[in-house]
Amino acid sequence: MLETTGAKKPVTTNPILDATGVAKNYGAVAALRNASLSVLPGEVHALMGANGAGKSTLVKILTGAVRPSGGRIQIRGETREFSSPGAARRAGLVPVYQEPSLIPDLDIASNLRLTRTPVEPFAEWVRELGVNDLSLGATARDVPLAIQRVLDLARALAAEPHVLLLDEMTAALPADLAERVVDVVRRQSAAGRSVIFISHRFVEIAAMCDRATVLRDGETVGVLKIETGVEERIVELMLGAKIEKARGVTHGARSTATVAGPPRVAVRNLAVGKLQDVSFELANGEVAGVVALEGQGQDELFEALAGARKPSAGTIEVDGAAVRFAHPADAIRAGLALVPGDRSEALLMHRSVRENIALPFSAPFRRWGPIALRKERATVTAAIERLQIDTRAQREVQRLSGGNQQKVTIARWIAAETRTILCFDPTRGIDVRTKREIYRLLRELAGQGFSVLYYTSELEEVQHVCDRAIVIFGGRVVDVLPVEIADEAALTRAAYGLPRQSEVAP
Amino acid sequence: MIRLIRRNAWVAGLCVLFILLAVTTKLIQPDYGAGDFGSLMRAVLPYAFAVAAQTVVVIAGGIDLSVAAMMAVTSVTAAAMMNGASESHALFVVPFVLALGLCLGALNGFLIVWTRVPDIVVTLSTLFVFQGVALLILDAPGGGAAEWLKGLVVGTVPIPFLPESVTAWIPKALIVLVICLAVVWIPLRRSQLGLSIYAIGSSELAAFRSGVSVARTKIAAYAIGGLFAAMGGLSLTLSTGIGAPIPGPYLLASVAAVVLGGVALGGGKGGLLGPIIAVIVLRLVRTDLTLLAVDPNATTIIEGLIMVIVVMLGAFLAMRGRTR
Amino acid sequence: KEYTIGISNTVQGNGWREEMICAMKAQALASGEVSKLNIAHRNTDAAGQLEDVRNLISAGVDAIVVNPADPAGINAALKEATDKGIVVVAVDQAVTEPSAYVISNNQEEYAYLGAKWLFQQMGGKGGVVYMRGAAGASADSDRDKGFKRALAEFPDVKVVHEVFTGWQQDQGKQQILDFSATGTPYQGIWTSGIDNVIVDALVESQAPLVPVVGADNAGFVGQLTSVEGLKGAAVTNPGSIGGAGVALALQILDGKKPDSKLVLVNPELWENATDEGKAKLKAAADPSLSPEWPVSISIPGWTTYTKDQIVACKGPGE
Amino acid sequence: MSVTAAGAEAVPLGKRIRRFMSDRPLVPLVILLVLLVVALQILRPGIVNERWIANTVKFAIPLAILAGCQTMTMLTGGIDLSVSTVATMAAFIVSTQAVEHGPVIGVALALLPAVLIGLANGIGVGIFRVHPLIMTLGTSLVGIGCLQVYQRTVIATGTKVPAFLSWLGTGVTGGFPNALLLFIPVASLILFVLNRTGFGRLLYAVGDNERAARLSGVVYWKVILALYVGSSLLAGVAGLLYVGLIKAPSLSLADPLLLPSVAAAVVGGTSIFGGRGGYTGTILGALILTVLTTLLTILQMPEGARRILFGLIVLLVTAAYLRIVEDR
Numbered sequence A: 001m002l003e004t005t006g007a008k009k010p011v012t013t014n015p016i017l018d019a020t021g022v023a024k025n026y027g028a029v030a031a032l033r034n035a036s037l038s039v040l041p042g043e044v045h046a047l048m049g050a051n052g053a054g055k056s057t058l059v060k061i062l063t064g065a066v067r068p069s070g071g072r073i074q075i076r077g078e079t080r081e082f083s084s085p086g087a088a089r090r091a092g093l094v095p096v097y098q099e100p101s102l103i104p105d106l107d108i109a110s111n112l113r114l115t116r117t118p119v120e121p122f123a124e125w126v127r128e129l130g131v132n133d134l135s136l137g138a139t140a141r142d143v144p145l146a147i148q149r150v151l152d153l154a155r156a157l158a159a160e161p162h163v164l165l166l167d168e169m170t171a172a173l174p175a176d177l178a179e180r181v182v183d184v185v186r187r188q189s190a191a192g193r194s195v196i197f198i199s200h201r202f203v204e205i206a207a208m209c210d211r212a213t214v215l216r217d218g219e220t221v222g223v224l225k226i227e228t229g230v231e232e233r234i235v236e237l238m239l240g241a242k243i244e245k246a247r248g249v250t251h252g253a254r255s256t257a258t259v260a261g262p263p264r265v266a267v268r269n270l271a272v273g274k275l276q277d278v279s280f281e282l283a284n285g286e287v288a289g290v291v292a293l294e295g296q297g298q299d300e301l302f303e304a305l306a307g308a309r310k311p312s313a314g315t316i317e318v319d320g321a322a323v324r325f326a327h328p329a330d331a332i333r334a335g336l337a338l339v340p341g342d343r344s345e346a347l348l349m350h351r352s353v354r355e356n357i358a359l360p361f362s363a364p365f366r367r368w369g370p371i372a373l374r375k376e377r378a379t380v381t382a383a384i385e386r387l388q389i390d391t392r393a394q395r396e397v398q399r400l401s402g403g404n405q406q407k408v409t410i411a412r413w414i415a416a417e418t419r420t421i422l423c424f425d426p427t428r429g430i431d432v433r434t435k436r437e438i439y440r441l442l443r444e445l446a447g448q449g450f451s452v453l454y455y456t457s458e459l460e461e462v463q464h465v466c467d468r469a470i471v472i473f474g475g476r477v478v479d480v481l482p483v484e485i486a487d488e489a490a491l492t493r494a495a496y497g498l499p500r501q502s503e504v505a506p
Numbered sequence B: 001m002i003r004l005i006r007r008n009a010w011v012a013g014l015c016v017l018f019i020l021l022a023v024t025t026k027l028i029q030p031d032y033g034a035g036d037f038g039s040l041m042r043a044v045l046p047y048a049f050a051v052a053a054q055t056v057v058v059i060a061g062g063i064d065l066s067v068a069a070m071m072a073v074t075s076v077t078a079a080a081m082m083n084g085a086s087e088s089h090a091l092f093v094v095p096f097v098l099a100l101g102l103c104l105g106a107l108n109g110f111l112i113v114w115t116r117v118p119d120i121v122v123t124l125s126t127l128f129v130f131q132g133v134a135l136l137i138l139d140a141p142g143g144g145a146a147e148w149l150k151g152l153v154v155g156t157v158p159i160p161f162l163p164e165s166v167t168a169w170i171p172k173a174l175i176v177l178v179i180c181l182a183v184v185w186i187p188l189r190r191s192q193l194g195l196s197i198y199a200i201g202s203s204e205l206a207a208f209r210s211g212v213s214v215a216r217t218k219i220a221a222y223a224i225g226g227l228f229a230a231m232g233g234l235s236l237t238l239s240t241g242i243g244a245p246i247p248g249p250y251l252l253a254s255v256a257a258v259v260l261g262g263v264a265l266g267g268g269k270g271g272l273l274g275p276i277i278a279v280i281v282l283r284l285v286r287t288d289l290t291l292l293a294v295d296p297n298a299t300t301i302i303e304g305l306i307m308v309i310v311v312m313l314g315a316f317l318a319m320r321g322r323t324r
Numbered sequence C: 001k002e003y004t005i006g007i008s009n010t011v012q013g014n015g016w017r018e019e020m021i022c023a024m025k026a027q028a029l030a031s032g033e034v035s036k037l038n039i040a041h042r043n044t045d046a047a048g049q050l051e052d053v054r055n056l057i058s059a060g061v062d063a064i065v066v067n068p069a070d071p072a073g074i075n076a077a078l079k080e081a082t083d084k085g086i087v088v089v090a091v092d093q094a095v096t097e098p099s100a101y102v103i104s105n106n107q108e109e110y111a112y113l114g115a116k117w118l119f120q121q122m123g124g125k126g127g128v129v130y131m132r133g134a135a136g137a138s139a140d141s142d143r144d145k146g147f148k149r150a151l152a153e154f155p156d157v158k159v160v161h162e163v164f165t166g167w168q169q170d171q172g173k174q175q176i177l178d179f180s181a182t183g184t185p186y187q188g189i190w191t192s193g194i195d196n197v198i199v200d201a202l203v204e205s206q207a208p209l210v211p212v213v214g215a216d217n218a219g220f221v222g223q224l225t226s227v228e229g230l231k232g233a234a235v236t237n238p239g240s241i242g243g244a245g246v247a248l249a250l251q252i253l254d255g256k257k258p259d260s261k262l263v264l265v266n267p268e269l270w271e272n273a274t275d276e277g278k279a280k281l282k283a284a285a286d287p288s289l290s291p292e293w294p295v296s297i298s299i300p301g302w303t304t305y306t307k308d309q310i311v312a313c314k315g316p317g318e
Numbered sequence D: 001m002s003v004t005a006a007g008a009e010a011v012p013l014g015k016r017i018r019r020f021m022s023d024r025p026l027v028p029l030v031i032l033l034v035l036l037v038v039a040l041q042i043l044r045p046g047i048v049n050e051r052w053i054a055n056t057v058k059f060a061i062p063l064a065i066l067a068g069c070q071t072m073t074m075l076t077g078g079i080d081l082s083v084s085t086v087a088t089m090a091a092f093i094v095s096t097q098a099v100e101h102g103p104v105i106g107v108a109l110a111l112l113p114a115v116l117i118g119l120a121n122g123i124g125v126g127i128f129r130v131h132p133l134i135m136t137l138g139t140s141l142v143g144i145g146c147l148q149v150y151q152r153t154v155i156a157t158g159t160k161v162p163a164f165l166s167w168l169g170t171g172v173t174g175g176f177p178n179a180l181l182l183f184i185p186v187a188s189l190i191l192f193v194l195n196r197t198g199f200g201r202l203l204y205a206v207g208d209n210e211r212a213a214r215l216s217g218v219v220y221w222k223v224i225l226a227l228y229v230g231s232s233l234l235a236g237v238a239g240l241l242y243v244g245l246i247k248a249p250s251l252s253l254a255d256p257l258l259l260p261s262v263a264a265a266v267v268g269g270t271s272i273f274g275g276r277g278g279y280t281g282t283i284l285g286a287l288i289l290t291v292l293t294t295l296l297t298i299l300q301m302p303e304g305a306r307r308i309l310f311g312l313i314v315l316l317v318t319a320a321y322l323r324i325v326e327d328r
């Protein structure tokens, strides 16, 4: 299982970076309240925490991209506060942020010049990281995302940082490139440089980190040495409680098979984006899970079904009739609606909960007239109650908590009585309790004959909500697993395109 | 790469348009000669500087509604200072006015950074302020200009190794324009500041994270805009010999030419060459219509139509490119 | 003889200037000597007029008749024109370029006559609202001289408000409304030809009808004989000076140069305070004209077109 | 992530006032308006009377209508720089056509270019995705050029402002300007559309988050097309009213209102980036700017100083307002 890496470096007692009591408020939202992090020279230090725990915020504060609301940061024992990333860079702290930071309209050479990065070492690192055909004249915008991430890293490495901060550097990378990153990070630490490493992948943590700091709700809740068996501890700390095996929540209540007639949605030989040839069916009253590794084209699939993107080949049938969507409005008319993974893509952040939920009602031209306010209030209130949305800050959705925001995006379609909801990683960045509520809600909907297509990046969710799991790999559906056998291990194998193991795990 | 080609294609397209118009001009008026081309370039001067000012700011992701008002301030300042003064006094006036433009522009940038009010609103406010300042300096068109300054844009200069038949087609006004723009623009393009200006225009966040001082860069971009506007103001004074406190039509013209020149509103893209050629094209259109004795107001229609159609076409092509 | 004449004017939409253009067209047509007019008529400033005049030079005209935006601002282009042998005539306002001819109303006298009458009506004391023309235009600065000369003769008359109307009706009206909204008392209004809208404004806002001086614009002349309680005077300022300008240019092209480069037409004052004045106003009134057109639609000794021709506003070949 | 409940803990007074104002953004505007009127009354005692109020309202109305166009377009993240041209065209056409064809046809003809320009703007912005600033600037140039050419064809006919427009624009009945007869319905309509109709919701939605609106089935170009046509029509109506007020049609009649119309919307709290603002604030903004203009005239400053103060105050108010609303 987990093993600690090689021989320990001589441990100096003086940390190179020491942050204590760091806090950051965004209005009413406390992204960080009391975070601390101490990194030793030559150490690879993992920063862990659930989505929204505040990892990225901490990185931004440490590197001067965001001003803290409180706390103290010491570099080599000296208290510092960086006013800009430039200042942090000069002090030897170089980040790779979670989002690409290349200037989109500049070519690579200019991007290097902008950060005064020497070209030779940069090119060296790029090759080292496994990218061989890079043109310095290419405009950053035109470079694929994964390569942009590699360039970000190479640029940071070329600056010869004392402390390198990597925020989910590997998340968007294919496995081979991710491995290269791990190699490179190891060598950094061997050379006596420190690395702060953020990732949700335990394999990577185990492979190279010395210690881990765990954040929960903006607070440091533990610092652990990476050793065998620490994984459980970390997860416990991250979630704040021992994860109960919440098996069999409701998925016994399947009604799929009993519904006669054509499937609610049938996808045949669909090609869109990275997807080459995808076929599956979604029955009435079914929650079908979609499982795929990052970047397999699942987002394109959902967008195509929601009418937000045109497929290049294949057909979509709804209730047995072929449909063609030129606009999400067409899909909505056919009863298909998307709940995107990124809440900021779905919400009118400055508008009220009520307006957000009622938005689809006003969209069609014939509804541009006066609003039936009483009806609207009734519909919206019903939806709010059904999802138990905390509406204390309902005048502006941006003041709601993330979980409540996510509920609003779902409530919208429940109020509109949309028959098929396409949920794309709806529980991303949501606390455990809210997650449960969402599972329950979706099962309830299925029980009433609604259909749900459910993509999740957290594999154990499949067994909480889904009736089946459709696994996509390499542009195709490689497997459809019944929920009984769709545990994490089986799904992971399938997601990597490996064949099913014949016998069920003991 | 594709982007590079496309950008150059835009400029090339403008050049073709210019050549077509030039040929048309010669067809309409066979007597059209070097002297007339000189007139064209003199008419181009203030517009070209106005559009240069706007271009820098737009590339930095902003917009400057006070361009014409800054031109008015600098123009009347120059005219008032040179009024009745000795010829050599102008030697002092020119750098002073350029510095003034730089300061006015920097003030715009500073207010945008400091108040966090959107740039459109800030420069809308300073548009009124600068207009007022111009009126306080001269409440009516007037003042004067040194003769040698006026002479700066009239006629031609002999250029070594070039026959007169060639230099006749290189009027001083063109030379002044090219030198003034090049002296600022070429070093800027190559400098870290120039890069930073493109960077903040392309993505303020990414630029900030790349260590660019967004505030300082923005102020600098507006300041350079102000410098170009001051050149425009000076060019007005030295072509009319007076300063006029009410701003001319340079704001709308500058925005139009920036867009026609292939610089995207929103920033981060484009160069100076396209907008300058666009401005020349627009002036030549007016000349041609005058030669044809067309109502000058029809020129307004045609300028508007060119703008609308070209921009729609550009947007349409961009859209096609995106869906591919 | 078949000449082409270029025309440049920088105020559009002002009735006086429209009459001027029509007079130019009518005179060109009536003369029979002009094959083509090339008219650059738009709202612009000195810089824009420079461009227009230069484009007219490029177009190869034989003469340019120009109403200058500024006395000095377009000299460079005028010089270029005369250097090429093009006859340049400035109408209505003077230019300082010595090679150009000027034919205009005597602007200083225009202002002096009206202002003096007004101050007399005010009993030699009180506040006057001074509504000027376009800032920097030489007609305006010449009129300012005349106005100041009259003012000097009446030490108890004070200017309580001075604005530039830009010779635009809408601006003038807005300005007087703005001003009367401030409640500052005044006893007379002098206008640089933006007159009938001022009377309208006073009537509409029920402000006291003080004496008003304006030009001989049809609307204002009509008001002087019809508006109850309005005292005022119209000073002649013929827009038809444009026709005279064309006539002068043609004369010069034909080789008959005038003795002086400056030709002045002297204004007259028609007031409604005396019976004699009223009679003159009655005789001059012409309700068939657009209210913003001056009633003096021809200049004896210069223009040769008929009323129908100027009203039709058609040039050669139209 | 967590939300701290705004509640029991002691909040400093300054912050409380701010929070109060940020929840009621109209309060500071009303305060400012009152302050300006008080200043006026102190500078010239007795000026604030029935006649003055009627006059101020008369002049604020056309500005408020044009600022309504800006408010609606700005809610979607746009701006309509063609409103002054449209207003001028409507004014000029009605003054030249109503004489011959009567008021009904005159008004119809006057509003025709408004519809055309609105359509062009809507198509450019909504379908071709041209930046609204550029699109409306372009159509405005075309429009003004057409008007100037048109003017040359009607020189002989002359202009005459129809009597009913003068009555509406300048008349006062029982102390109330007749213009209110037009403005109250128009303002109520705008307020109703923005607050109580599906279309109004969509304007906010499109400006707040276009992608979210699209995913909810909102068809962007339809909304934008309707918006710009509506804005143009409104501008045309404002032009008709304004020519009734000024009674002197010219080719630049409404030009001086363009920038103030943007300023009124901005001062009234509408965000130029879209999604935030409302028409009540804009009406207050228009009143504030009108009173401010009078105040500056009364101060008898030279024109230059007046413009400087005007600019500074617009900037100051916007900056202060931003602070109040954004900092929570």
Ligand SMILES: Nc1ncnc2c1ncn2[C@@H]1O[C@H](COP(=O)(O)OP(=O)(O)OP(=O)(O)O)[C@@H](O)[C@H]1O
Residues within 6 Å of the ligand: A026, A029, A030, A031, A032, A049, A050, A051, A052, A053, A054, A055, A056, A057, A058, A098, A402, A429, D001, D002
């Ligand atoms: N600019 C902002 N305005 C308001 N809230 C913010 C802002 N940035 C972050 N937050 C909130 O602060 C919390 C911490 O966010 P942060 O991005 O640091 O989390 P994270 O631990 O990096 O999560 P992930 O694993 O998803 O990247 C989240 O609830 C987030 O919504």
Ligand SMILES: Nc1ncnc2c1ncn2[C@@H]1O[C@H](COP(=O)(O)OP(=O)(O)OP(=O)(O)O)[C@@H](O)[C@H]1O
Residues within 6 Å of the ligand: A358, A361, A362, A371, A372, A375, A376, A377, A378, A379, A380, A415
């Ligand atoms: N603006 C709104 N927001 C939220 N819910 C709404 C809104 N308007 C209507 N509803 C709800 O949507 C459903 C249908 O509304 P409504 O009664 O207006 O439709 P209808 O007129 O019966 O149908 P149609 O217009 O399709 O013929 C009802 O349940 C109503 O409560």
Ligand SMILES: O[C@@H]1[C@@H](O)[C@H](O)OC[C@H]1O
Residues within 6 Å of the ligand: C011, C014, C016, C017, C092, C093, C133, C139, C167, C192, C193, C194, C215, C237
């Ligand atoms: O009187 C004015 C005239 O002299 C000026 O030049 O143009 C407009 C007229 O109103």
Ligand SMILES: [Mg+2]
Residues within 6 Å of the ligand: A051, A052, A056
């Ligand atoms: Mg995050």
Ligand SMILES: [Mg+2]
Residues within 6 Å of the ligand: A055, A056, A057, A098, A167, A168
């Ligand atoms: Mg993060």
